[in-house]
Amino acid sequence: MLDTVGNRIRATMATAARDGARTASVADVGHPGITPMFCRLNGEDLRAVAELADAGLLKVRVGATYPQERTADAQRALAAGGSGGKIVVTIEL
Numbered sequence: 001m002l003d004t005v006g007n008r009i010r011a012t013m014a015t016a017a018r019d020g021a022r023t024a025s026v027a028d029v030g031h032p033g034i035t036p037m038f039c040r041l042n043g044e045d046l047r048a049v050a051e052l053a054d055a056g057l058l059k060v061r062v063g064a065t066y067p068q069e070r071t072a073d074a075q076r077a078l079a080a081g082g083s084g085g086k087i088v089v090t091i092e093l
Helices: 009-016 043-054 068-080
Strands: 062-067 086-090
Touching: 062 068, 068 086
Parallel strands: 062 086
Antiparallel strands: none
């Protein structure tokens, strides 16, 4: 599991991960059981992450999806917490 948020997410990661899972964080360092990572995202890195997702090797738990016109609702859901995953705002092109 990869933490890009920090703070309270460590407890969630511990309960969501299966036994023996590895956890890494770009946001929190110095906590037992979490490997610190440092990264610099650029276009090439983002393409590599997208390829992992397309190959089914990267899973993201989505708690709720909102259309762009309901962005305020998405922000309220994020602030309330407890979504069970990422809050996604879809943008129609």
